[in-house]
Amino acid sequence: MNAGSSEVVIVGGGVVGIATAYFLGLAGVRSTVIERDSVGSHASGFAYGGLTPLSGAGIPGPVYPLAKEGLRLHSEFAKSLPEETGVATEFRLRPSLSLSFTEDEVDEAKGPLAWQQEQDGYRVEWVDAAKAMEIEPRVSEEILGGVYVEGVAEVEPYKFILALTQAAEKMGATVRHGNVNGLRTSGGKVTGVVTETGEIPCGAVVIAIGPWSADASSWTGLDIPIRPLKGQILRLKAPGAPFDCSIGWAGNYANTKMDGLLWTGTTEEEAGFDENPTAAARDQIMASLLKMIPSLLDAELVQHTACLRPLSVDGIPILGPVPGLEGAYIATGAGRKGILLGPGMAKALTDQILKGAADFPIEPFSPARFG
Numbered sequence: 001m002n003a004g005s006s007e008v009v010i011v012g013g014g015v016v017g018i019a020t021a022y023f024l025g026l027a028g029v030r031s032t033v034i035e036r037d038s039v040g041s042h043a044s045g046f047a048y049g050g051l052t053p054l055s056g057a058g059i060p061g062p063v064y065p066l067a068k069e070g071l072r073l074h075s076e077f078a079k080s081l082p083e084e085t086g087v088a089t090e091f092r093l094r095p096s097l098s099l100s101f102t103e104d105e106v107d108e109a110k111g112p113l114a115w116q117q118e119q120d121g122y123r124v125e126w127v128d129a130a131k132a133m134e135i136e137p138r139v140s141e142e143i144l145g146g147v148y149v150e151g152v153a154e155v156e157p158y159k160f161i162l163a164l165t166q167a168a169e170k171m172g173a174t175v176r177h178g179n180v181n182g183l184r185t186s187g188g189k190v191t192g193v194v195t196e197t198g199e200i201p202c203g204a205v206v207i208a209i210g211p212w213s214a215d216a217s218s219w220t221g222l223d224i225p226i227r228p229l230k231g232q233i234l235r236l237k238a239p240g241a242p243f244d245c246s247i248g249w250a251g252n253y254a255n256t257k258m259d260g261l262l263w264t265g266t267t268e269e270e271a272g273f274d275e276n277p278t279a280a281a282r283d284q285i286m287a288s289l290l291k292m293i294p295s296l297l298d299a300e301l302v303q304h305t306a307c308l309r310p311l312s313v314d315g316i317p318i319l320g321p322v323p324g325l326e327g328a329y330i331a332t333g334a335g336r337k338g339i340l341l342g343p344g345m346a347k348a349l350t351d352q353i354l355k356g357a358a359d360f361p362i363e364p365f366s367p368a369r370f371g
């Protein structure tokens with residue numbers, strides 16, 4: 001596509017869709033984002049906001065280049081977005097301390113340690129219980145040790161997507177309210193997007209509808225095996241001094257964010273598209289928090305949120321052109337890491353749309369891999 005020649009429609013105003021509008025705008029291509037609720041109103045606005053590239057699905061492995069690129073882009077955004085929009089995205093470097101309570105957890109934590117220590121830009125070390133308690137004296141005395149990582153970061157997801165939206169709009173992107181329920185095609189090419197209230201013509205469409213991505217299987221004729229994985233987070237007024245690092249254990253985390261509250265989570269629930277917070281999840285998160293940091297028994301609940309991760313059947317993103325339908329692209333499946341991966345996914349897809357190739361390998365994420 002020639003920059004500026006034809007408009008791209010992006011379906012979905014989550015981090016992946018909005019970041020795509022941003023990078024298209026940067027390349028001089030106008031886009032329209034169609035969002036049926038409001039920008040950042042689902043997982044992209046209510047995630048924890050940890051930016052930790054050294055672990056997760058497909059890491060080490062094909063997801064690592066995307067994760068590394070995600071952190072690099074976030075580091076640039078930390079300076080550029082507040083300048084461009086006046087919105088402070090609350091990005092900051094934030095060490096993490098991941099606790100192990102059993103020998104099995106120690107083995108699991110030490111497995112990728114050598115690889116993690118080889119990666120540029122971080123300091124990664126195994127610390128015994130005494131050293132862990134020097135780093136954060138309030139962690140449980142029951143721990144056997146932990147992995148301490150410097151060089152990782154965090155952002156406030158809602159402020160980030162707000163700033164990214166404003167920056168994209170300044171470069172010509174438009175955000176429209178609408179519920180997309182199909183595509184218009186002609187001769188094997190996309191010519192428009194069909195919404196409940198009419199059609200929007202376009203030369204290309206990016207489908208970035210997160211956990212709802214399977215809806216687009218019927219629009220594209222492509223199997224898009226994505227399901228929602230529910231997660232919940234509590235924001236607490238916690239007694240004592242703020243925590244200086246993110247404490248983690250077995251997929252749970254806790255950290256004082258820049259609003260002064262202790263954010264803690266999470267759950268992994270198969271609950272369909274239900275996004276309601278539940279008492280059972282609240283109790284589970286509190287139990288995990290107290291296991292990590294027993295002194296927080298009297299923490300006071302301020303906010304409780306729930307949202308859905310877009311999880312692919314093989315756990316890694318689905319990113320690239322829809323086979324057999326010219327001008328249609330999918331960008332989804334970031335799972336537990338979409339705030340980190342979203343900007344990298346969006347930049348790679350923008351390069352794919354405009355130049356026919358991304359700067360790093362995205363073939364492992366091909367939508368064609370599901371046959």
Ligand SMILES: Cc1cc2nc3c(=O)[nH]c(=O)nc-3n(C[C@H](O)[C@H](O)[C@H](O)COP(=O)(O)OP(=O)(O)OC[C@H]3O[C@@H](n4cnc5c(N)ncnc54)[C@H](O)[C@@H]3O)c2cc1C
Pocket residue numbers: 011012013014015016017034035036037038039040041042043044045046047048049050051178179180181208209210211212215229230231232233265266267306307308309310331332333334335336337338339340341342
């Ligand atoms: C509890 C929790 C904690 C998390 N913590 C972290 C973290 O610490 N770090 C990290 O990197 N990631 C984290 N994540 C993951 C991250 O939030 C997600 O991977 C990411 O937000 C997914 O972004 P998305 O743009 O793909 O989807 P979404 O944010 O879900 O956006 C998709 C959008 O598409 C819209 N839409 C759907 N269908 C249509 C349609 N037919 N027409 C128009 N619009 C439509 C929806 O309304 C929605 O706004 C967390 C997730 C959860 C649930």
